[in-house]
Amino acid sequence: MTQQHAPRDPHAFIAGLPKAELHVHHVGSASPRIVAELAARHPDSKVPTDPEALADYFTFTDFAHFIQVYLSVVDLIRTPEDVRLLTYEVARDMARQQVRYAELTVTPYSSTRRGIDERAFMDAIEDARKAAEADFGTVLRWCFDIPGEAGLESAEETLRLATDERLRPEGLVSFGLGGPEIGVPRPQFKPYFDRAIAAGLHSVPHAGETTGPQTVWDALTELRAERIGHGTSSAQDPKLLAHLAEHRIPLEVCPTSNIATRAVRTLDEHPIKEFVEAGVLVTVNSDDPPMFGTDLNTEYAVAARLLGLDERGIAELAKNAVHASFLDEAGKARIAEEIDAYTERWLAP
Numbered sequence: 001m002t003q004q005h006a007p008r009d010p011h012a013f014i015a016g017l018p019k020a021e022l023h024v025h026h027v028g029s030a031s032p033r034i035v036a037e038l039a040a041r042h043p044d045s046k047v048p049t050d051p052e053a054l055a056d057y058f059t060f061t062d063f064a065h066f067i068q069v070y071l072s073v074v075d076l077i078r079t080p081e082d083v084r085l086l087t088y089e090v091a092r093d094m095a096r097q098q099v100r101y102a103e104l105t106v107t108p109y110s111s112t113r114r115g116i117d118e119r120a121f122m123d124a125i126e127d128a129r130k131a132a133e134a135d136f137g138t139v140l141r142w143c144f145d146i147p148g149e150a151g152l153e154s155a156e157e158t159l160r161l162a163t164d165e166r167l168r169p170e171g172l173v174s175f176g177l178g179g180p181e182i183g184v185p186r187p188q189f190k191p192y193f194d195r196a197i198a199a200g201l202h203s204v205p206h207a208g209e210t211t212g213p214q215t216v217w218d219a220l221t222e223l224r225a226e227r228i229g230h231g232t233s234s235a236q237d238p239k240l241l242a243h244l245a246e247h248r249i250p251l252e253v254c255p256t257s258n259i260a261t262r263a264v265r266t267l268d269e270h271p272i273k274e275f276v277e278a279g280v281l282v283t284v285n286s287d288d289p290p291m292f293g294t295d296l297n298t299e300y301a302v303a304a305r306l307l308g309l310d311e312r313g314i315a316e317l318a319k320n321a322v323h324a325s326f327l328d329e330a331g332k333a334r335i336a337e338e339i340d341a342y343t344e345r346w347l348a349p
């Protein structure tokens, strides 16, 4: 992807560009309005009840602090109605950014452990998914992820919720691993990923976000990752970059997330350019957009700036996500064609 001509206004082009998002968290996408509304319902919570104060609350000193704040928002999700409202509103926010398809990472263990009935949880996310598709045209699929720091008990429970035919939601396509990486080695989760893959789910663990390249190697070799969440530290290992490029294993890059959690010091130091120069398939994602004071369109603008992309280059990024997704081939072709048609209309003299 090289610079052909300076984009007229990348933000305007990006705002209308049809997109797919592969790495974005369910609770992490709760808008300040939704979080404030839920916090008002639960006065015992320390989460601020007004959106302005929330911006300060969502300022993190390090990754561990981010997880602490993240879990305080998880604590606000207490009823199936909270789950349904959150999910439907997240889809509304996505539709406003022309997101046609998203694989939303859900951590069911964290909700069922807090007392939400598992059947009611699955019904709530599925009802919202179908309503969002009908009302906004946004197609949602689920990734169920293990909160790694909660250990093998949470792995067992997440696998059960993902594979029990009486519970597994129709929209479930993948199986992930989130939470802190430090002190949470990937290999211990191999038996759970093996069983999830055997049940037809795609493996998409986080790796290399706050630890080195070995975590990414482990995700590839032990967890048979088809995509890598973040993979930021891959840039430290040329052999790993070559492996990712050769085997077309996409990275789910979340630039502002890496700055907000202090995984990367400044955007200009972000390794996204090294990834592209090494031939690695890069997708652009927002991770936990309201918590990081960003949204997907902003992440595309950041990537376009760091990679020096014009409209065609930006459109290629969007198509990378479509092709790296687990949507059916017909669905992929439909969105890719929409991206091309939009781009040609935009560039027509």
Ligand SMILES: Nc1ncnc2c1ncn2[C@@H]1O[C@H](CCC(=O)c2cccc(C(=O)O)c2)[C@@H](O)[C@H]1O
Residues within 6 Å of the ligand: 025, 028, 067, 070, 071, 105, 106, 107, 109, 110, 111, 113, 145, 146, 147, 148, 149, 150, 178, 179, 180, 206, 209, 257, 287, 288
């Ligand atoms: N950028 C991110 N990088 C990594 N993860 C991210 C990111 N953004 C969001 N998450 C989510 O944060 C959660 C963390 C949950 C967690 O650590 C934990 C620990 C102990 C107990 C419990 C519990 O619920 O009992 C939960 C994960 O579920 C994950 O999906």
Ligand SMILES: [Zn+2]
Residues within 6 Å of the ligand: 023, 025, 178, 206, 229, 287
């Ligand atoms: Zn994430």
